[in-house]
Structure formats: structure tokens, C-alpha cells
Amino acid sequence: MGRETYRKLVQIGRVVYLNEGRYKGKLATIVDIIDANKALIDGPCSKVPRQGFKFSEMHLTKYLLKINRSQRSKILRGVWAQAGIDEKFKNSLWSKNLHKGELREAMTDYDLYKLGRSRQSRNKILNRAHFSLKKKRHQMHLAKKNKRRVRLQRKKEEKVEKPKAEKPKAVKAKPEKAKAEKGKAEKAKPEKAKAEKAKPEKGKAEKAKK
Incomplete structure (x- = not known):
């Protein structure tokens, strides 16, 4: 379940603060809901008689009483006193700010x-x-x-930087013997070719003698 967006709902047993009318600045409880604009309230401990009141003329508080619909004032007074609504509201930040406003006005x-x-x-x-x-x-x-x-x-001063020795470049040097053999082989190639050419000429000469 997600967290509820609204914690203060218009419901039976919700304690409200009246901000308009004859009973301005007093607390009461919603006993019944008349329509979308009005509710039936009752405040036996705050001397607010049971009557219809507009939602625009009240503020919802965080206090909620466990009462039934259209509960009698006698039972409502006992639940109110047992919950200690007057003391809780008096010690709240809301009440302190209201008291500051009253002092400032005076x-x-x-x-x-x-x-x-x-x-x-x-x-x-x-x-x-x-x-x-x-x-x-x-x-x-x-x-x-x-x-x-x-x-x-x-740390930089204590650290001694050692010079890096340059590595000699690797040169693939061919041995002299291999070079000499390669030169001899190259020289022998034309001599072999001459000898092969001379063989058929000798054969022709022998045939002519016969």
C-alpha cells in the first residue's frame, strides 16, 4: 500500500477549528455530513451548540474521535475529555502561532x-x-x-629519480659466412648454365667425326 496523500479527511469524528462566525477560534467535532458544502458540528466542551456549518468556515485538525454518526452530546463530551483534545491543541504549534498573532494585534x-x-x-x-x-x-x-x-x-624531495638506461636497438646482423656462401652460389649459377650449353655442342662434334 502506498503512503496516503491526504491525512486530514472530512469524516465523522474529525475535530475542526472554526475560523469564521460567532464561534470563531473554537473547536468542534463533525457529527454528520449534510452535503458537499456543509457538515453538522457539535462542541459540548467548547460551548459550541449543534448546528450546520460550512466547510469553508472551518479548518480540519489532525485529531479524530471514535464516535458514531449523530452521536449524542453527552457521550461526545466524555470521548472529548478522555482524548484530551483541549490540552493537545493548546500545546500544539498551531495554538502557539495563534497566540502570537493575538499578541501582535494587541x-x-x-x-x-x-x-x-x-x-x-x-x-x-x-x-x-x-x-x-x-x-x-x-x-x-x-x-x-x-x-x-x-x-x-x-615526498617529492625524498624520492630519488633514477635515470632510465636506454636499451640498445636490436640489429639483425647477418654472419659473414652466409654472405660469402650466398656470393659463391650467385657466381656458380652462370658457370653451370655455360656448362649445360656446352654439352650439346660436344655431342654434335662427336657425331660429325663419326
Whole structure:
């Protein structure tokens, strides 16, 4: 099975955060689905009465209660308290960000100015520390590089390069005897040819004598 793309689904028992209307900023649970645009919600612990609410006016949370369809408010209150939904949402990052937004809305212009100045001083301290660490790291890198260079130079100096002896070229020298025999054979060839020519002439002379 592949990993699910959507983890927050519109389903019965899904806890939602209301972002519009009279009960803005409160939690409730989907008890039933009316149609493609609305759901029936109920929040007995957050003082949200059972009513129809638009999907566009709520945000789905990651919390899910195991309840039946159109569950009664009394049973829903017990399941809600047992799951500890209020405490979980209060400790979540979502709730902390909402609290920050509320504080920012309540701030005056002078408070915003002081906040900006404090951020500038904080950023200066962080940048100074960052650049000092970066400089130290660069110096360490250069020191390692120099050590490596010195080590290689020493190895080159210690290594003695021996001159390579040139190998003599192999010359196929023919022996003098073979040359002399070859010359004699070449000289003997025309003499043999002359002797063979002279044989028939001698035969003719002998016949004439007879």
C-alpha cells in the first residue's frame, strides 16, 4: 500500500477549528455530513451548540474521535475529555502561532518599534557569531591545505629519480659466412648454365667425326 496523500479527511469524528462566525477560534467535532458544502458540528466542551456549518468556515485538525454518526452530546463530551483534545491543541504549534498573532494585534506602534529594534540587535549578534565561525572554519581549511602541500613537497624531495638506461636497438646482423656462401652460389649459377650449353655442342662434334 502506498503512503496516503491526504491525512486530514472530512469524516465523522474529525475535530475542526472554526475560523469564521460567532464561534470563531473554537473547536468542534463533525457529527454528520449534510452535503458537499456543509457538515453538522457539535462542541459540548467548547460551548459550541449543534448546528450546520460550512466547510469553508472551518479548518480540519489532525485529531479524530471514535464516535458514531449523530452521536449524542453527552457521550461526545466524555470521548472529548478522555482524548484530551483541549490540552493537545493548546500545546500544539498551531495554538502557539495563534497566540502570537493575538499578541501582535494587541501591540501599539511603540511596541512594534521596540520589537523591530530588538530584532535588529539580535540579528547583529547572530551575524557576528556566524561570520566568526565561518572565518575560523576557512582558516582551518587553509591550514590543512598547506600541511598537505608541504607533505607532498617533502615526498617529492625524498624520492630519488633514477635515470632510465636506454636499451640498445636490436640489429639483425647477418654472419659473414652466409654472405660469402650466398656470393659463391650467385657466381656458380652462370658457370653451370655455360656448362649445360656446352654439352650439346660436344655431342654434335662427336657425331660429325663419326
